[in-house]
Amino acid sequence: MAKKRVVLTFPPELTEIPLTYHLVKDFDLAINILKAKITPGEEGKLVLELSNGSLEKIEDGLDYLEKHGVTIQPLSKEIVLDEEKCINCGACTAVCNSKALSMDADARLVFNKESCIVCELCVSACPMRVIKVMF
Ligand code: SF4
Numbered sequence: 001m002a003k004k005r006v007v008l009t010f011p012p013e014l015t016e017i018p019l020t021y022h023l024v025k026d027f028d029l030a031i032n033i034l035k036a037k038i039t040p041g042e043e044g045k046l047v048l049e050l051s052n053g054s055l056e057k058i059e060d061g062l063d064y065l066e067k068h069g070v071t072i073q074p075l076s077k078e079i080v081l082d083e084e085k086c087i088n089c090g091a092c093t094a095v096c097n098s099k100a101l102s103m104d105a106d107a108r109l110v111f112n113k114e115s116c117i118v119c120e121l122c123v124s125a126c127p128m129r130v131i132k133v134m135f
C-alpha cells in the first residue's frame, strides 16, 4: 500500500468546494485527515495521509488538487525524542491529541511516530526539553 503525507493549503475561494470528496470518489484514495483548520472565507489548511495500492493514483489526485489552486507540501518535519534524557513524567502525553505519545504499563513513554501529526504541542510541554522538531 502506497502512502503519502501532505500539507494542503486552500485559498479562501476553495474552502467550500469538496475537493477531498473527489479524491475519494474519482481517484479511489483512502484519506486520513490528520489535522484540519478550515474557516469559510479564509485560507484553509489540511494535513492528510493519502493511501492507495498505487503511488501513481496518489500523484494523480495531488495533480488534480494543484490544478484547482491548492498548494501541496510534503509533511517533511518530524518529531525526534531523546529517550536517554526522558524522565517519563508523562507531561507530553497530556497534550498529544493524536495519541502518538502514551505511557506503557511500566509507566514508560512510548512514541508512535506513525500517529504523529507534528503539531509540536509536546515540544514546549516537555520540562526536560528532550523533544525536538527536525526538518
Ligand atoms: S508533535 Fe507531539 S503532540 Fe503533536 S502529534 Fe506529534 S507527538 Fe503528539
Ligand code: SF4
Residues within 6 Å of the ligand: 081, 085, 086, 087, 088, 089, 090, 091, 092, 093, 109, 125, 126, 127, 128, 129, 130, 131
Ligand atoms: S514530557 Fe519530556 S520528559 Fe516527560 S515523558 Fe514526555 S518526553 Fe519524557
